[in-house]
Amino acid sequence: MRSRALVTAGLVSLVGASLGGCGSDEPTTESVSVSAITYTYVGSSTAPEFHQEYRVVVKPEEATIRVGTYGTVDGSEEPVGTATVAITDEIWSDLVAETSSLPSGDDADGCTGGSTRTIKVEDADGSAHSATIEDCGSANEEASEQLEDLIEPVLALFDLDELDDRD
Helix, strand or coil: CHHHHHHHHHHHHHHHHHHHCCCCCCCCCCCCCEEEEEEEEECCCCCCCCCCEEEEEECCCEEEEEEECCCCCCCCCCCCEEEEEECCHHHHHHHHHHCCCCCCCCCCCCCCCCEEEEEEEEECCCCEEEEEEEEECCECHHHHHHHHHHHHHHHCCCCHHHHCCCC
């Protein structure tokens, strides 16, 4: 009888220890790692020699920018300038933290020909979330400024005037 009690006690402790490690295998927002953040800016509709757009792809260790005129963001035209810079762990961590809640551009009072800013956050598991802000005049001004503020530490690492000396 005593050996049966010891075996039962041993089995109960093994099962208890095993169950303690069980849980959902679904990733939480804290455990999903961001693999890349892409920010695009398409300036307002102007003559090609004055229009500017760019795409910045930020990864944990570096950021690459393509700057140019119409077609630079969608890749249909070659950029007038490109550059790659190193990203510090602090900039990357802050950027990832700030992209956990993106602004929405829901002001319907915009107008045709304004600027468009888009940020896309890609997770290592293949999922992504994004925000696109179209602004013209005062429409979506606050949301647009939030996206600008979010990417500013990365943009500050590039000299846009040097990369795009068309003017």
